[in-house]
């Protein structure tokens with residue numbers, strides 16, 4: 372039987388879509404909360420359209436389920452959430468420095484990250500009312516942030532400026548997913564030293580935070596006042612060894628429909644370049660999803676899909692909007708049946724990590740790769 376019992380209504384007309392499983396999201400939040408003490412807040416990282424899951428619905432849902440903060444990368448991402456009526460504090464991770472950006476941030480009550488004295492000065496000059504800001508320190512990631520050696524000077528400078536209220540001081544870890552804690556320990560030691568220095572100058576300590584998903588799951592000593600969790604919320608593990616620490620369920624599933632079925636004789640080439648040539652007659656099924664939807668073309672001839680709870684090999688080059696599979700094992704397959712690209716079908720499952728491992732990348736890149744033209748469909752509400 373076609374495995375589409377759970378797909379209803381207008382979805383029947385879609386050729387491909389992303390399902391966002393809110394029961395799985397709730398499960399992940401519950402599991403994460405068991406790792407947090409009552410004094411640590413949960414910030415949900417919903418940048419990049421909530422890692423491809425659809426930021427708006429995701430943000431509303433995580434706030435209802437216990438997250439108290441949100442983070443985005445860019446100002447437009449934050450504005451989108453505000454326009455939808457979300458009133459929770461929103462931290463923007465990206466660097467912002469122009470007067471226009473400062474005014475837009477203030478107008479939408481977003482909370483910027485400041486990394487340099489120049490940025491702080493630009494904000495202070497243009498604002499006419501106090502704005503909560505977050506100071507980012509580089510303790511070893513070598514990305515955004517004031518270098519740890521100059522951190523005290525930077526914090527002092529911002530503290531002395533009008534209209535800037537330091538809401539938090541934070542840093543980002545480069546290797547929290549590594550089983551070897553040496554680099555994380557070094558970064559934390561630098562962070563701790565700066566905190567002590569700030570305390571000794573009499574500047575009141577704001578909120579402090581350091582942990583991403585991996586740090587949240589590896590050491591409560593890294594939690595401080597708030598943890599910034601992205602990947603684990605979405606049910607993905609920062610590394611294999613976290614599977615023994617927490618049980619997570621993938622939130623995102625990608626499905627598409629069979630759009631045509633045909634028999635092809637032995638010797639027939641399939642798709643651009645005829646990279647695949649049928650060795651024997653086979654039943655070819657065309658599936659309505661391609662690389663413009665976020666299925667990496669590099670997976671051509673290297674991936675399977677699930678149809679009727681069976682693994683079915685993909686054949687030929689993946690094209691922009693469509694891909695082909697060898698569905699000979701399902702002789703009575705019909706057009707319109709549901710194909711699972713990522714997710715579960717019966718006891719079979721294909722994970723973002725399966726794709727990532729095959730491609731030599733990380734699951735973050737896979738889930739962020741699903742494009743806007745795939746509707747995000749909430750399930751298990």
Ligand SMILES: Cc1ncc(COP(=O)(O)O)c(C=O)c1O
Pocket residue numbers: 416464543582583584585599600601602603609
């Ligand atoms: C500054 C910062 N904090 C937290 C996170 C969340 O990381 P993760 O998805 O590994 O939890 C990110 C994501 O890249 C980030 O850039």
